[in-house]
Amino acid sequence: MRKIITFFVLFISLIACKPSAKKENIKFTVVTTTTMITDLVKVLGGDAIEVKGIMGAGVDPHLYKASEGDVTKLSQADLIIYNGLHLEGKLVDVFEKMNQMGKQTIALSDFLSHDQIINSEMFASSHDPHIWFSIENWKTITSGLVKALSKANPENKDVYQKNGAAYLKELEQLKTEMTVVIESLPRKKRILVTAHDAFSYFGKEFDFEVVGLQGLSTATEAGVKDVQRISDFIIENKVKAIFIESSVPKRTVEALQASVESKGHEVKIGGQLFSDALGNPTEETGKYIGMYTYNVNTIVNALK
Template sequence: MRVTRRWIVVTGAAAAAGLMLALPQHTSNAQSGKLQVVATTGMIADAARRIGGDAVEVTALMGSGVDPHSYRQTRTDIVAMTRADVVLWHGLYLEAQMEEFLLKLRKRQLVVPVADALPRDRLLAHEDYQDRFDPHVWMDPDLWSGVVPVVRDALAEARPENRAVFEANAASVLRDFAEVSAYAKGVLGSVPAEKRILLTAHDAFNYFGRAYGYEVLGIQGISTESEAGLNRIEDLVDLIVERDVGAIFVESSVSDRNIRALIEGAAARGHKVVVGGELFSDAMGADGTYEGSYVGMIDHNATTIARALGGSPPARGMRGQLGQGTRS
């Protein structure tokens, strides 16, 4: 019998649902009295930690270098989510392999898809799925700011007595998002207009391109599950040569195989193109690093892109400009 991928996904989802039903009904197991929060991605976890402050303990399921498009929940993840006071997930079909489980879990405890609350008129269509949207909304800090009140209200629903603290912390987060947005607009605007071509491993930067006026090209589609065909590679090599593209970018959570193919293809045509740096697309940097915070991630990406494409960012990005150390 031929085992199809769909059969595997459905069977896995059914097994997860069975395990969920076998577990006891949700009870908070926090010995510290802190609100137990599980977030699927690092970007959501960062917002929850900052908004919740000392009142929360946040677990992120997907760490640095993890691709959320193909991620499937483990038994450990299921136990953590069923025991949490609040589960925060992205939505917009980002966690495609987890969606069925999360929707079922939502019927029995506080489970919130934070990006689903964003205005539909500000979302970009998904190229692969009808009636779906491009989920990479965190690439535009002004748009990503819309998840802050959603996270704040979810935490306040679970812990009403801490609402004032959550509101104050959320206001601070929004100020920092506005600050990094303004910084990105400035440094990315220093790149000559004809050089504002951002070529990466997959289409994670469309919101970035819209926000900062860049032409964005991905070898793969919006989902890393899509494949880049030989024709796509050849077309992009043609573009690199014809438009004198000098730098392309790898992503921390996506294989660089196709990027290397572009570099080799351009070299065969007598054109040199280099890797302009590694960008954080579907996951942030390592825990405890500046790039492991949302502000640090956006600062890093904007600074790296501007420097590689001929702009004039500060030597250490916004962090160096403001002397803010590793503040998130």
């Protein structure tokens, strides 16, 4: 074990002191963190660039720690793109190391204005990092990233601009379609109870009251008092369904359901939502638009 640790420390030291050699005849390489970012960069870059995501389906970015392979990818990247606002909290030191190496990094949250970000004193950055659940935010981020990619890799500027323009139209269509679906649900039924507090941007955009059993970070465990408080809320507001999340263990939501039932009431688990990660990349939920559509349909159908 000591040899492995020593090797890893030496590896970090070497890449920190010596930037990777520029290889010829290789596509511009972008390394991304979350699956939402990976999908967006692939949409914008198409076949013109190589995109390497370090997180996969169902991975929780709040708790993610960089592996030796991740550090290698990051050290060899032409550009690193991450969410920011401390979403990838355990990778902050790695990003700082990459900056010291001269690696260009981009935080998508930097493209948003102050009034587009939800403040929260309950999270490390004092802001809610789940910025992708606002379609309007994602449109702003798309436009900002097109400009940033064009500046970092001007050879593919036309590709980024063309794909970005097309994707913005798709996002606008998504917003229109989701609005129609959500309007079929009366406002008094728009109460979304989930495993952790990831959906406030969604709630703000579509007029939902959002309640998370855990806090903004899944590193915050829900206690007995949290379960009791929210079960009382569910009963008082006659909430029909609560939701588990693909990147969060379902045991806390099951405990909440049991608490409601112990008080003589019923609440069903309305389905699994995708929160901090997309679904399988071979399926529609493995894309941002497919994920968003699936989530909205699941929520509305369960709460009707």
